[in-house]
Amino acid sequence: MAQFGIGMIGLGTVGTAVARRLIDQWELLRRRAGSTPVLRRVAVRDPGRPRDLDLPRVQLDGDAEALVDDPAVEVVVEAMGGIDRASALMDRALRAGKPVVTANKAALAAHGLELAALARENRVSLRYEAAVGAGLPVVALLRDSLRGDRVSGLEMIINGTTNVILTGMEKQGATLAEALADAQQRGFAEADPSADVDGHDAAAKLLLLSRLAFDAPLTMDDVVTVGIGGVTAQDIDCAALLGGSVKLVALAQREGETVTMSVRPTLVLDGHPLHGIDDSENALVVTSDLAGHVMVGGLGAGGDSTASAVVSDIVATVLAPSQAPPVPASSPAIGDDGAVERAGYVRVRLHPVADAAQLVIQALEDRGISVEASALTQPAMGADQELALRTGVVARDMLARAVETVDSLAVVDEVATVMDCVRPS
Ligand SMILES: NC(=O)c1ccc[n+]([C@@H]2O[C@H](COP(=O)([O-])OP(=O)(O)OC[C@H]3O[C@@H](n4cnc5c(N)ncnc54)[C@H](OP(=O)(O)O)[C@@H]3O)[C@@H](O)[C@H]2O)c1
Structure with missing residues (x-):
């Protein structure tokens, strides 16, 4: 049966688990991929360092560029991490018409749009299931x-x-x-x-x-x-x-x-x-x-869980090496974060005054914020009493403005925390 040559950059937590699966389960992977993904070459930072797995018939050295350029390598797996060098190596592989599998969210966040465009130009796949949530699909x-x-x-x-x-x-x-x-x-x-x-x-x-x-x-x-x-x-x-x-x-x-x-x-x-x-x-x-x-x-992390996604992407690549990333639509408008409507959580430190909590709740309600639940904490000896409350759904900016009013109340020592709240729908 045909073989598909894999070159992997990085043999750390993720790379080691990927290599182990490619070697131990080659028959299962061959059945699913229709040809055998064979690990041919690995590049690491320090090739002299002892490794806790045996890699027979795999060339291991420190030359990642030579790995990418090697005609025996048909898919490049990037499992080294970092941004600039990892991105440059993926760029090199895609330009050479080689599909790429990566676990690297940082490189993709910074350069993923250009890399995806290169993959489309060169009609090869760029897969990255492992970059988000490891083995979660x-x-x-x-x-x-x-x-x-x-x-x-x-x-x-x-x-x-x-x-x-x-x-x-x-x-x-x-x-x-x-x-x-x-x-x-x-x-x-x-x-x-x-x-x-x-x-x-x-x-x-x-x-x-x-x-x-x-x-x-x-x-x-x-x-x-x-x-x-x-x-x-x-x-x-x-x-x-x-x-x-x-x-x-x-x-x-x-x-x-x-x-x-x-x-x-x-x-x-x-x-x-x-x-x-x-x-x-x-x-x-x-x-x-x-x-x-x-x-x-x-x-969402760990060598085996991440290898699950990387190996799955390798099989998908063997099946469809030229399945390029989808073409993005035009840039959307980025909305105003303050206009997003969410329920809210507010924690306020109160001066020891009768009805202080009631005055805070009233101030919020006067500004159109409904208070759905509240709790007064038992103060430690000598400490201020605290009021925690959650509000109905309201634009973040509107809650922020109402909280400014609360902060100016004489009974309030400090508004300590404001955050979003999510509840069952
Ligand atoms: N660990 C996780 O749970 C997890 C989960 C999801 C995604 N990821 C992603 O997977 C990637 C790898 O993570 P990891 O945890 O496996 O990292 P790691 O354990 O630190 O391993 C990094 C590997 O890359 C090699 N390397 C570093 N710089 C290199 C260079 N310039 N040239 C060639 N090889 C180089 C290292 O070589 P040496 O062995 O010689 O030092 C090492 O083998 C990262 O992008 C990470 O964000 C990790």
Whole structure:
């Protein structure tokens, strides 16, 4: 039976799991692909480093350009990470008419539009299921399964690190710093966790899915990104009192031809599909005109889970190497983030004055904001009392203006937190 030559750049967590599957399950893959994907060549940074897997008949060296140019390599798998060099190597492969499989959301967020255009010019595929949610079939869902639908919304928990941290704060009563240190110790957070904690990793993934969902050439500048750095133990406690949990939620919406995208900490109420997505789990809810709500959930990181998506993309590439990415529609208008209508969560520190909470609620209602639930926290000895409340659905800007009024009330010491709230539909 025919063979299909694979060259892989990177043999770390992901590359090792991919190589292992290509070698161990070649017969299964041959049945599914119609010819055998054979790992012919691997490039790494340090070829002298001992590896914990045996790669017989595979050329392993440090020359990624030579790998791309090698006529024995028919598909280039990019599993090295980083932006500029990885993008340059993918660019080189596509120009040479070789299909590319990648797990690299950062490179695609920065250069994916140009790489997709190159793939179309050269009539080859560019596949990246692993770049979002590892083994979760979210790219396939949007690109293949909902081909006839118009998608209006994406709502997701798509960053495992922040979900581990927020779950730790909720379940163990930890502070953010303690939960982060625990996540680092358990291997769920990097030594430098800023890409996760600041929301940029989730924003890149939201961007890749939004491009597909809305056929739109969107960029990172179009995503409003707020990380979890400001989430406190008090917010976690207040969220529980109001019937929910704080999660980092990535949201994209299309109304008419206007798109908005944001990543921000959000109070997710019990009964919403994203409530109960804990620890390193990821989940995506897609809303479209024909299918309605479709949800996918599971493990969104790790070598094996990511290899599941990479190997699936390799099989798809063997089956259809010239299936180029779809042509994007024209650039959509980017909507005003402040005009997006959501329920809200507000936490206010009060001076110890009779009826202070009532005055805050009244001030909001006077400005057309309905208060659907509220809770007064029991103050520690000598501390201010706190009021947490959730509002009805209102434009974010309108809530922000009403909160400014609340902040100016004499009974209010400080408005500590304002965030979105999502509830079961
Ligand atoms: N890990 C996950 O759970 C996960 C999930 C989804 C997506 N991803 C994505 O998958 C990609 C790889 O992640 P990973 O966790 O496998 O990373 P990793 O463990 O750090 O491995 C990176 C690999 O790339 C090699 N490499 C680095 N620079 C190179 C260069 N200039 N030339 C050739 N090889 C080079 C390294 O070589 P040495 O071995 O010699 O150092 C190493 O083998 C990233 O884009 C990441 O975002 C990872």
